Amino acid sequence: MKEYECIHDNGYMQQNLEMLRYMLAKAYVPYQMYNMKYPLDKALMAGTLFPELVKPWPPYYYEDVVKK
Amino acid sequence: MHKERLDMLKRIQEVEFACIDLNLYLDTHPTDQRALMDYNAYTCQLMMLKRQYECQYGPLKNFGCSQSQYPWKWIDDPWPWEIEY
Numbered sequence: 001m002k003e004y005e006c007i008h009d010n011g012y013m014q015q016n017l018e019m020l021r022y023m024l025a026k027a028y029v030p031y032q033m034y035n036m037k038y039p040l041d042k043a044l045m046a047g048t049l050f051p052e053l054v055k056p057w058p059p060y061y062y063e064d065v066v067k068k
Numbered sequence: 069m070h071k072e073r074l075d076m077l078k079r080i081q082e083v084e085f086a087c088i089d090l091n092l093y094l095d096t097h098p099t100d101q102r103a104l105m106d107y108n109a110y111t112c113q114l115m116m117l118k119r120q121y122e123c124q125y126g127p128l129k130n131f132g133c134s135q136s137q138y139p140w141k142w143i144d145d146p147w148p149w150e151i152e153y
Binding site: 032034037040041043044048049050 | 078081082083085086089090093096097100102103106
Protein backbone atom coordinates (compact mmCIF):
# COMPACT_ATOMS: atom_id res chain seq x y z
CA MET A 1 0.00 0.00 0.00
CA LYS A 2 1.35 3.37 -0.96
CA GLU A 3 1.73 6.00 1.68
CA TYR A 4 -0.18 9.22 1.56
CA GLU A 5 0.33 12.44 3.35
CA CYS A 6 -3.16 13.23 4.58
CA ILE A 7 -4.28 16.80 4.33
CA HIS A 8 -6.73 16.25 7.17
CA ASP A 9 -5.06 14.30 9.84
CA ASN A 10 -7.58 11.63 10.69
CA GLY A 11 -7.72 7.90 10.33
CA TYR A 12 -11.09 8.05 8.56
CA MET A 13 -9.61 9.26 5.31
CA GLN A 14 -6.87 6.67 5.43
CA GLN A 15 -9.57 4.05 5.85
CA ASN A 16 -11.47 5.39 2.81
CA LEU A 17 -8.38 5.32 0.68
CA GLU A 18 -7.82 1.74 1.65
CA MET A 19 -11.34 0.87 0.49
CA LEU A 20 -10.99 2.75 -2.80
CA ARG A 21 -8.00 0.59 -3.54
CA TYR A 22 -10.35 -2.32 -4.10
CA MET A 23 -13.42 -0.55 -5.44
CA LEU A 24 -12.12 1.54 -8.32
CA ALA A 25 -12.94 0.17 -11.75
CA LYS A 26 -10.69 0.38 -14.75
CA ALA A 27 -11.98 0.90 -18.25
CA TYR A 28 -10.11 -0.42 -21.26
CA VAL A 29 -10.54 -0.53 -25.02
CA PRO A 30 -9.04 -3.45 -26.94
CA TYR A 31 -6.80 -2.30 -29.77
CA GLN A 32 -8.42 -2.98 -33.11
CA MET A 33 -6.56 -5.32 -35.48
CA TYR A 34 -7.14 -5.63 -39.21
CA ASN A 35 -7.35 -9.39 -39.65
CA MET A 36 -10.67 -9.86 -41.39
CA LYS A 37 -13.10 -7.90 -43.44
CA TYR A 38 -16.59 -8.33 -44.82
CA PRO A 39 -17.20 -8.72 -48.53
CA LEU A 40 -17.89 -5.17 -49.67
CA ASP A 41 -21.63 -5.66 -50.24
CA LYS A 42 -22.00 -7.07 -46.72
CA ALA A 43 -19.89 -4.24 -45.30
CA LEU A 44 -22.26 -1.64 -46.73
CA MET A 45 -25.22 -3.46 -45.18
CA ALA A 46 -23.51 -3.95 -41.80
CA GLY A 47 -22.33 -0.33 -41.66
CA THR A 48 -18.72 -1.34 -41.15
CA LEU A 49 -15.97 -3.17 -42.99
CA PHE A 50 -14.76 -4.75 -39.76
CA PRO A 51 -16.60 -7.83 -38.40
CA GLU A 52 -15.02 -7.38 -34.97
CA LEU A 53 -17.00 -4.16 -34.48
CA VAL A 54 -20.37 -5.87 -34.97
CA LYS A 55 -22.30 -7.19 -31.99
CA PRO A 56 -22.68 -9.85 -30.76
CA TRP A 57 -18.96 -10.49 -30.40
CA PRO A 58 -18.45 -13.30 -31.72
CA PRO A 59 -20.24 -14.92 -33.52
CA TYR A 60 -20.58 -12.10 -35.97
CA TYR A 61 -23.79 -10.75 -37.40
CA TYR A 62 -22.91 -11.90 -40.88
CA GLU A 63 -21.41 -15.34 -41.04
CA ASP A 64 -19.62 -15.27 -44.34
CA VAL A 65 -16.65 -13.39 -43.02
CA VAL A 66 -13.69 -13.28 -45.34
CA LYS A 67 -10.43 -14.34 -43.71
CA LYS A 68 -7.58 -12.28 -45.00
CA MET B 69 -33.49 2.86 -65.15
CA HIS B 70 -31.28 0.14 -66.55
CA LYS B 71 -30.30 -2.59 -64.11
CA GLU B 72 -26.75 -2.34 -65.37
CA ARG B 73 -26.56 1.33 -64.35
CA LEU B 74 -28.00 0.63 -60.90
CA ASP B 75 -25.60 -2.26 -60.35
CA MET B 76 -22.73 0.03 -61.24
CA LEU B 77 -23.90 2.70 -58.79
CA LYS B 78 -24.30 0.08 -56.08
CA ARG B 79 -20.77 -1.17 -56.69
CA ILE B 80 -19.44 2.41 -56.49
CA GLN B 81 -21.20 2.86 -53.15
CA GLU B 82 -19.76 -0.39 -51.80
CA VAL B 83 -16.20 0.41 -52.80
CA GLU B 84 -16.48 4.00 -51.61
CA PHE B 85 -17.74 2.76 -48.25
CA ALA B 86 -14.78 0.40 -47.91
CA CYS B 87 -12.47 3.33 -48.66
CA ILE B 88 -13.94 5.59 -46.01
CA ASP B 89 -13.97 2.83 -43.37
CA LEU B 90 -10.30 2.10 -44.08
CA ASN B 91 -9.70 5.87 -43.96
CA LEU B 92 -11.05 5.92 -40.39
CA TYR B 93 -9.05 2.83 -39.41
CA LEU B 94 -5.83 4.26 -40.84
CA ASP B 95 -6.32 7.50 -38.91
CA THR B 96 -5.59 5.50 -35.74
CA HIS B 97 -3.35 2.81 -37.33
CA PRO B 98 -1.18 4.78 -39.78
CA THR B 99 1.53 2.08 -39.97
CA ASP B 100 -0.76 -0.88 -40.76
CA GLN B 101 0.60 -1.88 -44.15
CA ARG B 102 -2.12 -4.38 -45.04
CA ALA B 103 -4.81 -1.83 -44.36
CA LEU B 104 -2.93 0.75 -46.40
CA MET B 105 -2.54 -1.69 -49.29
CA ASP B 106 -6.25 -2.45 -49.27
CA TYR B 107 -7.05 1.27 -49.02
CA ASN B 108 -4.90 2.00 -52.06
CA ALA B 109 -6.34 -0.91 -54.02
CA TYR B 110 -9.95 0.11 -53.27
CA THR B 111 -9.20 3.75 -54.01
CA CYS B 112 -7.77 2.81 -57.39
CA GLN B 113 -10.81 0.62 -58.06
CA LEU B 114 -13.14 3.43 -57.02
CA MET B 115 -11.54 5.94 -59.37
CA MET B 116 -11.81 3.50 -62.26
CA LEU B 117 -15.45 2.66 -61.49
CA LYS B 118 -16.39 6.34 -61.31
CA ARG B 119 -14.61 7.16 -64.54
CA GLN B 120 -16.32 4.25 -66.26
CA TYR B 121 -19.74 5.25 -64.90
CA GLU B 122 -19.33 8.90 -65.83
CA CYS B 123 -18.26 8.04 -69.38
CA GLN B 124 -21.45 6.02 -69.85
CA TYR B 125 -24.03 7.94 -67.84
CA GLY B 126 -22.75 11.43 -67.09
CA PRO B 127 -21.25 13.17 -64.07
CA LEU B 128 -21.74 12.01 -60.47
CA LYS B 129 -20.91 15.44 -59.07
CA ASN B 130 -21.53 18.92 -60.42
CA PHE B 131 -17.99 20.28 -60.51
CA GLY B 132 -14.36 19.64 -59.80
CA CYS B 133 -14.23 15.86 -60.17
CA SER B 134 -14.57 15.15 -63.88
CA GLN B 135 -14.77 16.88 -67.22
CA SER B 136 -18.05 17.14 -69.15
CA GLN B 137 -18.88 16.23 -72.72
CA TYR B 138 -20.62 18.80 -74.93
CA PRO B 139 -23.23 19.99 -74.20
CA TRP B 140 -22.91 20.47 -70.40
CA LYS B 141 -24.07 17.15 -68.92
CA TRP B 142 -24.85 18.02 -65.32
CA ILE B 143 -28.34 19.36 -66.11
CA ASP B 144 -29.50 16.07 -67.67
CA ASP B 145 -32.06 13.99 -65.77
CA PRO B 146 -32.06 12.26 -63.40
CA TRP B 147 -30.27 14.14 -60.65
CA PRO B 148 -28.26 11.72 -58.49
CA TRP B 149 -30.78 12.04 -55.64
CA GLU B 150 -33.70 11.26 -57.98
CA ILE B 151 -32.42 7.80 -58.83
CA GLU B 152 -34.65 5.09 -57.43
CA TYR B 153 -33.06 1.84 -56.37
